Amino acid sequence: MNSNFASAxxxxxxxxxxxGYYFRFAPLTLxxxxxxxxxxxxxxxxxxxxxxxPLVVTGVAQQSPVTVVTxxxxxxxPVPASDGTDYLKTIPGFSAxxxxxxNGDPVFRGMFGxxxxxxxxxxxxxxxxxxxxxxxxxxxxxxxxxxxxxxxGPQSVIWGPxxxxxxxxxxxxxERFSELGGRVDASLxxxxxxxxxxxxxxxxxxxxxxxRLLASRASADDYESGSGDTxxxxxxxxxxxxxxxxxxxxxxxxxxxxxxxxxxARYGARGMDGSQFARETLGLRFERxxxxxxxxxxxxxxxxxxxxxxxxxxSLRNPNPxxxxxxxxxxxxxxxxxxxxxxxxxxxxxxxxxQLISGVDAQSNEHRLRRAAGVDTYKTLPWSKxxxxxxxxxxGELTWYAADASRVIAGARLDRASAxxxxxxxxxxxxxxxxxxxxxxDERSDTLPSAFVRYEQDLAALPATAYIGLGHAQRYPDYWxxxxxxxxxxxxxxxxxxxxEKTTQLDVGLQYEDGPLQAWVSGYVGQVRDYILFSYGxxxxxxxxxxxxxxxxxxxxxxxxxxxxxxxxxxxxDASLAYAWGKNSSDxxxxxxxxPLEARLGLGYxxxxxxxxxxxxxxxxxxxxxEQQGTVVGRDFDESPGFGVFSLNAGYRxxxxxKLSAGIDNLFDKAYSEHLNLAGNAGFGFPAATRIDxxxxxxxxxxxMSF
Numbered sequence: 001m002n003s004n005f006a007s008a009x010x011x012x013x014x015x016x017x018x019x020g021y022y023f024r025f026a027p028l029t030l031x032x033x034x035x036x037x038x039x040x041x042x043x044x045x046x047x048x049x050x051x052x053x054p055l056v057v058t059g060v061a062q063q064s065p066v067t068v069v070t071x072x073x074x075x076x077x078p079v080p081a082s083d084g085t086d087y088l089k090t091i092p093g094f095s096a097x098x099x100x101x102x103n104g105d106p107v108f109r110g111m112f113g114x115x116x117x118x119x120x121x122x123x124x125x126x127x128x129x130x131x132x133x134x135x136x137x138x139x140x141x142x143x144x145x146x147x148x149x150x151x152x153g154p155q156s157v158i159w160g161p162x163x164x165x166x167x168x169x170x171x172x173x174x175e176r177f178s179e180l181g182g183r184v185d186a187s188l189x190x191x192x193x194x195x196x197x198x199x200x201x202x203x204x205x206x207x208x209x210x211x212r213l214l215a216s217r218a219s220a221d222d223y224e225s226g227s228g229d230t231x232x233x234x235x236x237x238x239x240x241x242x243x244x245x246x247x248x249x250x251x252x253x254x255x256x257x258x259x260x261x262x263x264x265a266r267y268g269a270r271g272m273d274g275s276q277f278a279r280e281t282l283g284l285r286f287e288r289x290x291x292x293x294x295x296x297x298x299x300x301x302x303x304x305x306x307x308x309x310x311x312x313x314x315s316l317r318n319p320n321p322x323x324x325x326x327x328x329x330x331x332x333x334x335x336x337x338x339x340x341x342x343x344x345x346x347x348x349x350x351x352x353x354x355q356l357i358s359g360v361d362a363q364s365n366e367h368r369l370r371r372a373a374g375v376d377t378y379k380t381l382p383w384s385k386x387x388x389x390x391x392x393x394x395x396g397e398l399t400w401y402a403a404d405a406s407r408v409i410a411g412a413r414l415d416r417a418s419a420x421x422x423x424x425x426x427x428x429x430x431x432x433x434x435x436x437x438x439x440x441x442d443e444r445s446d447t448l449p450s451a452f453v454r455y456e457q458d459l460a461a462l463p464a465t466a467y468i469g470l471g472h473a474q475r476y477p478d479y480w481x482x483x484x485x486x487x488x489x490x491x492x493x494x495x496x497x498x499x500x501e502k503t504t505q506l507d508v509g510l511q512y513e514d515g516p517l518q519a520w521v522s523g524y525v526g527q528v529r530d531y532i533l534f535s536y537g538x539x540x541x542x543x544x545x546x547x548x549x550x551x552x553x554x555x556x557x558x559x560x561x562x563x564x565x566x567x568x569x570x571x572x573x574d575a576s577l578a579y580a581w582g583k584n585s586s587d588x589x590x591x592x593x594x595x596p597l598e599a600r601l602g603l604g605y606x607x608x609x610x611x612x613x614x615x616x617x618x619x620x621x622x623x624x625x626x627e628q629q630g631t632v633v634g635r636d637f638d639e640s641p642g643f644g645v646f647s648l649n650a651g652y653r654x655x656x657x658x659k660l661s662a663g664i665d666n667l668f669d670k671a672y673s674e675h676l677n678l679a680g681n682a683g684f685g686f687p688a689a690t691r692i693d694x695x696x697x698x699x700x701x702x703x704x705m706s707f
Contacts, residue, residue, distance in 0.1 A: 084140030101233030123303030154471030191700030225693035226671030237263025592636035
């Protein structure tokens with residue numbers, strides 16, 4: 001291997017910090033926690049240095065240019081996450097569109113939906129609800145994955161198309177055993193509002209292969225806000241996954257995975273609840289490493305993911321006889337599903353000072369629906385397919401190790417994306433009369449290029465790495481944008497009118513590490529052409545709210561920054577700040593759904609087997625919203641006040657195999673709501689356009705066991 005390449009690789013490994021922005025704890029406790037996330041080998045490990053990890057995560061730092069990596073198995077504050085969105089909120093810059101206790105829709109830098117390319121085990125798990133009740137993150141149990149990676153902005157092309165805001169990877173590592181053996185990791189959590197989680201992650205195997213079983217179940221009752229009001233938010237979900245791996249040698253892996261899950265959730269901010277979130281997953285993975293001097297690695301994946309989602313107004317609530325929509329005054333249900341089949345083939349090449357990852361990927365999915373009035377009447381109806389999507393992509397990402405202290409990374413991809421309108425008639429649940437679909441059977445397609453280039457430099461004058469990158473991503477409209485908007489007479493359907501979205505963004509940043517101080521900053525400025533914007537307002541019947549979409553031009557900018565400093569052997573402080581800004585330059589008004597300025601301040605203490613920490617989360621008021629007379633733009637229906645929430649956590653190592661952690665969130669029982677929370681639903685007695693309050697004082701306790 002070229003000396004520049006080897007030196008740069010060694011330098012990068014040496015600079016890789018520990019797993020995040022958090023409170024550190026006693027070494028023995030941390031070693032136990034780290035062991036929960038790593039496959040246990042039967043080989044003798046005497047003399048191996050302890051790998052430290054946090055006991056309770058309160059935030060996650062950026063470890064390298066544009067990249068954040070953390071271990072989602074670790075307990076975090078606030079109360080350990082119930083879904084993928086919940087855990088992402090620990091990373092500065094992330095927020096969520098919330099509607100209750102679970103199944104939020106993740107937002108990064110004010111962007112959400114398919115602008116976030118979210119993959120689980122290398123595959124895409126797409127939700128089916130036309131109103132995003134079951135966002136892809138709803139089907140993720142964070143603790144069943146070993147690593148969470150976030151790549152900010154359009155700064156990678158190898159994980160699929162359309163990642164204009166970020167690429168998010170929830171991944172499981174293959175097991176490796178040096179001889180016949182096994183391991184078991186398990187946890188139990190109890191908390192306020194009937195919260196009860198149980199999880200097991202067990203594996204057994206030998207040099208030739210392994211079997212891994214993951215199972216979990218979690219539930220909670222309606223929570224109380226800081227003002228003492230009960231918020232409809234009860235949920236229950238379970239998940240089971242199986243992995244069977246063949247490892248004939250240390251460089252070869254063939255793994256078959258399968259999983260199922262389901263759940264239910266009721267929402268104070270929606271007219272219907274989610275009475276089913278069923279999923280089925282199947283995947284096959286092949287990897288071959290150390291092939292030769294130039295061709296280093298080949299990896300291939302094939303996956304099948306299926307979501308079967310039911311929304312109704314009778315399983316978890318009573319129908320509202322005063323509902324504005326006539327068909328919702330009695331029992332009503334809507335059943336939607338999405339079947340996704342995809343594949344990816346990639347090869348890693350290395351020569352001299354260059355590394356190239358190149359390959360192809362493809363995805364096909366179809367969406368179906370059925371709905372009817374009456375209790376479970378929909379089950380007797382046939383499915384009706386309304387949409388089909390296809391995508392084929394070619395990608396390449398090249399890293400040039402120009403010198404020991406500098407790197408240039410560049411990538412490009414080309415996608416061919418298409419959608420077919422399978423709807424014979426146009427109708428929805430907003431009181432609109434069915435009519436013949438003028439685009440029934442029509443297909444639309446686009447060829448979409450994306451590319452980026454980034455320069456990274458290890459500074460000579462400072463123990464820091466600086467970077468600057470320019471990226472461009474073109475995103476094909478998703479199902480929500482093409483098919484869910486209302487179809488008014490005389491107005492072209494969204495299937496015809498919506499254009500692909502084009503984002504060009506400059507990312508800059510700095511990573512600093514010197515002794516007790518670690519600091520980082522990540523900034524961006526961008527232009528979005530043909531941004532796909534939703535608006536909500538009265539339709540032909542003024543009593544019914546409908547949605548429609550437009551393409552606009554927008555400007556965006558913002559930054560995240562953080563630092564941690566060890567005051568002494570026992571004390572450590574942490575802080576982070578996240579800011580996002582956006583302007584609808586077509587209409588000269590603010591962009592909607594931009595989260596307000598947010599800061600996190602932490603203080604941690606460790607002594608022996610004990611640890612304790614405090615987290616103060618501060619959120620500014622958001623007075624810059626997308627106002628438009630008679631219309632709600634992007635659910636940005638009102639300004640929001642600022643708030644501060646103070647929380648405590650503690651941990652104790654009982655033995656090398658058992659650790660305890662506990663916390664009190666919102667210690668002072670603050671009554672507050674997030675800016676991006678949905679408005680309360682009148683069926684539960686909420687006033688119109690009132691944001692759902694977040695939980696009041698909440699306690700939780702968790703035990704982790706590893707054998």
